[in-house]
Amino acid sequence: MNIVRSYSNWRRYRETCNELSRLSQRELADLGIARNDIPSIARRAIG
Numbered sequence: 653m654n655i656v657r658s659y660s661n662w663r664r665y666r667e668t669c670n671e672l673s674r675l676s677q678r679e680l681a682d683l684g685i686a687r688n689d690i691p692s693i694a695r696r697a698i699g
Contacts, residue, residue: 661698664697664698665694665695665697665698666694668693668694668697668698669690669691669694672685672690672693672694673687673690
């Protein structure tokens with residue numbers, strides 16, 4: 653069961669990273685997100 657949960661978390665992390673990476677610099681700035689913050693934000697989204 654732990655493998656399934658790990659895979660699910662990894663997929664959610666990748667989806668979050670991909671969605672945020674598709675935003676323009678202006679859209680990220682409007683949200684108060686720097687591009688280099690995306691990985692940490694994605695990690696928080698799964699935790």
